[in-house]
Amino acid sequence: xxxxxxxxxxxxxxxxxxxxxxxxxxxxxxxxxxxxxxxxxxxxxxxxxxxxxxxxxxxxxxxxxxxxxxxxxxxxxxxxxxxxxxxxxxxxxxxxxxxxxxxxxxxxxxxxxxxxxxxxxxxxxxxxxxxxxxxxxxxxxxxxxxxxxxxxxxxxxxxxxxxxxxxxxxxxxxxxxxxxxxxxxxxxxxxxxxxxxxxxxxxxxxxxxxxxxxxxxxxxxxxxxxxxxxxxxxxxxxxxxxxxxxxxxxxxxxxxxxxxxxxxxxxxxxxxxxxx
Amino acid sequence: xxxxxxxxxxxxxxxxxxxxxxxxxxxxxxxxxxxxxxxxxxxxxxxxxxxxxxxxxxxxxxxxxxxxxxxxxxxxxxxxxxxxxxxxxxxxxxxxxxxxxxxxxxxxxxxxxxxxxxxxxxxxxxxxxxxxxxxxxxxxxxxxxxxxxxxxxxxxxxxxxxxxxxxxxxxxxxxxxxxxxxxxxxxxxxxxxxxxxxxxxxxxxxxxxxxxxxxxxxxxxxxxxxxxxxxxxxxxxxxxxxxxxxxxxxxxxxxxxxxxxxxxxxxxxxxxxxxxxxxxxxxxxxxxxxxxxxxxxxxxxxxxxxxxxxxxxxxxxxxxxxxxxxxxxxxxxxxxxxxxxxxxxxxxxxxxxxxxxxxxxxxxxxxxxxxxxxxxxxxxxxxxxxxxxxxxxxxxxxxxxxxxxxxxxxxxxxxxxxxxxxxxxxxxxxxxxxxxxxxxxxxxxxxxxxxxxxxxxxxxxxxx
Numbered sequence: 248x249x250x251x252x253x254x255x256x257x258x259x260x261x262x263x264x265x266x267x268x269x270x271x272x273x274x275x276x277x278x279x280x281x282x283x284x285x286x287x288x289x290x291x292x293x294x295x296x297x298x299x300x301x302x303x304x305x306x307x308x309x310x311x312x313x314x315x316x317x318x319x320x321x322x323x324x325x326x327x328x329x330x331x332x333x334x335x336x337x338x339x340x341x342x343x344x345x346x347x348x349x350x351x352x353x354x355x356x357x358x359x360x361x362x363x364x365x366x367x368x369x370x371x372x373x374x375x376x377x378x379x380x381x382x383x384x385x386x387x388x389x390x391x392x393x394x395x396x397x398x399x400x401x402x403x404x405x406x407x408x409x410x411x412x413x414x415x416x417x418x419x420x421x422x423x424x425x426x427x428x429x430x431x432x433x434x435x436x437x438x439x440x441x442x443x444x445x446x447x448x449x450x451x452x453x454x455x456x457x458x459x460x461x462x463x464x465x466x467x468x469x470x471x472x473x474x475x476x477x478x479x480x481x482x483x484x485x486x487x488x489x490x491x492x493x494x495x496x497x498x499x500x501x502x503x504x505x506x507x508x509x510x511x512x513x514x515x516x517x518x519x520x521x522x523x
Numbered sequence: 524x525x526x527x528x529x530x531x532x533x534x535x536x537x538x539x540x541x542x543x544x545x546x547x548x549x550x551x552x553x554x555x556x557x558x559x560x561x562x563x564x565x566x567x568x569x570x571x572x573x574x575x576x577x578x579x580x581x582x583x584x585x586x587x588x589x590x591x592x593x594x595x596x597x598x599x600x601x602x603x604x605x606x607x608x609x610x611x612x613x614x615x616x617x618x619x620x621x622x623x624x625x626x627x628x629x630x631x632x633x634x635x636x637x638x639x640x641x642x643x644x645x646x647x648x649x650x651x652x653x654x655x656x657x658x659x660x661x662x663x664x665x666x667x668x669x670x671x672x673x674x675x676x677x678x679x680x681x682x683x684x685x686x687x688x689x690x691x692x693x694x695x696x697x698x699x700x701x702x703x704x705x706x707x708x709x710x711x712x713x714x715x716x717x718x719x720x721x722x723x724x725x726x727x728x729x730x731x732x733x734x735x736x737x738x739x740x741x742x743x744x745x746x747x748x749x750x751x752x753x754x755x756x757x758x759x760x761x762x763x764x765x766x767x768x769x770x771x772x773x774x775x776x777x778x779x780x781x782x783x784x785x786x787x788x789x790x791x792x793x794x795x796x797x798x799x800x801x802x803x804x805x806x807x808x809x810x811x812x813x814x815x816x817x818x819x820x821x822x823x824x825x826x827x828x829x830x831x832x833x834x835x836x837x838x839x840x841x842x843x844x845x846x847x848x849x850x851x852x853x854x855x856x857x858x859x860x861x862x863x864x865x866x867x868x869x870x871x872x873x874x875x876x877x878x879x880x881x882x883x884x885x886x887x888x889x890x891x892x893x894x895x896x897x898x899x900x901x902x903x904x905x906x907x908x909x910x911x912x913x914x915x916x917x918x919x920x921x922x923x924x925x926x927x928x929x930x931x932x933x934x935x936x937x938x939x940x941x942x943x944x945x946x947x948x949x950x951x952x953x954x955x956x957x958x959x960x961x962x963x964x965x966x967x968x969x970x971x972x973x974x975x976x977x978x979x980x981x982x983x984x985x986x987x
Contacts, residue, residue: 333739334735466735468761485921499772
C-alpha cells in the first residue's frame with residue numbers, strides 16, 4: 248500500500264497529492280510517470296510525476312478530475328492509501344545542453360511542465376515560461392513557475408488573470424520579439440501541443456511534446472498508447488512520453504484519445520448518481 | 524490388465540452455444556470413474572517414451588499407476604516432484620505434441636489422456652489439501668526472480684523448497700504473468716493460478732507487485748545493494764508485434780495483448796467493471812496461435828455478432844492446439860484461412876470499418892519446414908468489421924536489456940542464455956522462458972525455470 252501523506256486542492260478541479268513511495272521518489276526524473284489504481288478493482292491510470300522529495304520518500308502527483316477514476320482518487324484523503332502505485336515509467340525529458348528554452352504549459356499540463364522547467368533552470372538554461380488556463384480560478388503553480396523562470400507569461404482565455412488569449416499567441420509574440428530558443432517544450436491538451444508544434448515548425452525550433460495516451464500496463468506490453476511519429480509507430484509508455492512535436496500525427500492521437508469517451512462519460516455519470 | 528479401449532475418455536465440456544456467452548471453464552474435468560478408467564489405459568512401457576516428451580520430465584507412468592489405483596494424492600506428489608504448476612499444465616500444455624505424441628497407445632488408437640489426468644489429480648489435490656506447507660530451513664542466500672509468469676514461479680518454487688529466500692518482482696499489480704493477463708478465465712480459472720501463488724507464499728516466497736525492474740531498481744542494484752546473490756530473469760515476451768500495414772493505429776485495432784489484458788487482468792467482461800472495452804459487432808482476429816484463439820473466443824463472449832480468424836496459411840499449419848481450434852469452431856468462430864491482411868480502412872472519425880486481405884497459396888517449405896504462403900495475384904477482398912485484433916506474436920521486452928550492462932541479447936531481443944543452465948553473459952544472472960526463446964509455451968518456460976533453479980543451486984551451494 249502507498250500512503251497519501253498530503254492532499255491539497257489547488258483549484259476546484261485540480262488536486263495535488265504527495266504519495267509515500269520511497270523507491271520511486273529516489274529514481275523519478277522530470278518527464279517520467281507513474282501508473283496508479285485507486286481501489287482493488289479499479290482502472291490503471293498514468294499520471295506524470297510533478298515533483299519528488301527523495302529524502303522524505305514522497306512522489307507528488309497533480310491531477311485534474313476528468314472522469315470516474317480521477318473523481319474516486321480525489322475522494323481519497325491524506326492518511327488513506329492507494330493499493331497500487333508503480334514507476335517511474337517512460338523516459339526522462341532530455342534537457343542536456345539546452346541554453347534557452349520556452350516551456351509552454353496548458354491547464355493541468357503545467358503540473359508536468361513545472362519539474363521540467365525547474366530542472367532546466369537548475370542546469371543554468373534561460374527559461375521563458377508561458378502558461379495558459381481557462382480562467383483565474385484554475386491557475387496553478389504560478390509562484391512555483393515564477394521561481395524557476397527568467398520570464399513568466401500567464402495567459403487566460405477570458406483575461407481574468409494575466410493576458411487574454413492563447414499560449415500560442417504569447418509564444419508567437421516571444422518569437423516576434425527576437426527570442427531564439429533552442430528548444431520549445433509544450434505540455435498540455437493535445438490541441439494545444441498540436442498548434443504549438445505547428446507554430447514552431449516554420450522557425451525550425453526543436454519542439455518536444457509530452458503524449459499522455461491511454462495506457463494499461465505502461466511497460467510496452469499492450470500497445471494501447473501507440474502513436475505515429477514521423478511515419479513510424481511508437482509506444483508513448485516506453486519510447487516516450489516525450490516526442491518531436493513536428494513529427495507527431497496529432498489528428499490520429501486525438502482520435503485515439505477519444506476511443507472510450509462514451510464509456511468514460513457513462514462511468515462518471517454513474518459515479519455521480521451513486522453519490523447523490 | 525490394462526484397459527484396451529482405443530479411444531481416450533472424452534473430456535466433458537460445457538455446451539458450445541451456452542459457453543460462448545459465459546466465462547466459466549469450458550472443459551469440466553474428468554469424473555473419478557473416468558479418471559480411473561482412463562489411467563488404466565497406460566501400458567507402463569519400460570522405456571517410458573512419454574517422459575522424454577515432457578519438458579519437466581514428470582514420471583508419467585508413475586503418476587498414472589497411482590491414479591489407476593485410486594491414490595490421487597500420491598499421484599499428485601509424483602507430479603509435484605517435477606512440476607510446480609500441475610493444475611495449470613493439466614489445462615494449458617500442448618500434450619498432443621509432447622508426452623501424448625510419444626505414447627505407444629497412440630500408434631493404434633488414441634494416446635492415454637495424460638494431460639486430462641494431470642488436471643484431474645491436481646484438482647483432486649486442490650480440493651482436499653488443507654495442510655499448511657512446511658517452510659524449509661533458510662540457507663541464508665537471497666535470490667531475486669524477475670517476472671511472476673510460469674518461468675519465474677517455477678524457479679522461485681524450486682529455490683524456496685531448497686531454503687533460498689526468494690523475492691519475485693512483478694511489474695503489474697497482480698502476480699501470474701501471462702497466466703493472469705493472457706489466458707482467459709474459461710480456459711484457466713484465475714482462482715487456480717491464485718492457489719498456486721498462495722502455495723509459493725506459504726513456502727516463504729515473497730511476491731512484490733508494482734515493481735518494474737530496470738526502472739525502479741536495476742539488476743545491478745539488486746545484486747550490489749539489495750543483497751541478492753543471484754537474479755533470474757523470467758520477464759517473458761510481452762512486446763506485441765504489429766504488421767506495419769496502413770490503418771493499424773485506427774480506433775478499434777487492438778494488439779491481442781491489449782485486448783486480452785483488458786478482458787482478463789482488468790476484468791472488462793464483468794458487469795460494473797470500470798475497464799473500458801469496445802463493444803464490437805464484427806471482429807477480425809489476425810493470426811493462428813493459441814493467443815488468437817483466446818482473443819477470438821473472448822470477443823464472442825463480449826457479444827460480438829461475428830468473429831473471424833484470418834490466417835495466412837492453411838488449417839494444417841495453424842499453430843494453435845487442435846483442441847483450441849475445435850473449441851473455437853464449435854463456439855462459432857469463422858476461419859478465413861490462406862488469406863493475409865494488407866490494409867485496414869477507417870471512417871471519417873478514424874474508427875475501423877473494414878480490413879482488406881489477399882488470398883494466399885502454399886509454395887515450397889520454408890526454413891520452419893512449413894509451406895511458404897505466397898500471394899495470389901489480383902485476389903484482394905474486403906471484410907467489413909469494426910474491430911481488428913492483431914495476434915501475430917510478441918517479442919521480449921527490451922527494458923531489462925537496455926538497463927543492464929553486459930547482458931547479451933540476440934538480434935531480435937532474446938536474452939542469450941545457456942540452454943541447460945540459463946546462465947547469461949553476466950555472472951550470477953540467469954534467464955529463462957519467453958524472455959530467452961521468444962513466445963513459446965507455459966511448460967517450456969517452466970522447464971527453463973526449473974533448469975535455472977538447479978543451476979543456481981549448484982552455483983550457490985558450492986560457493987566458498
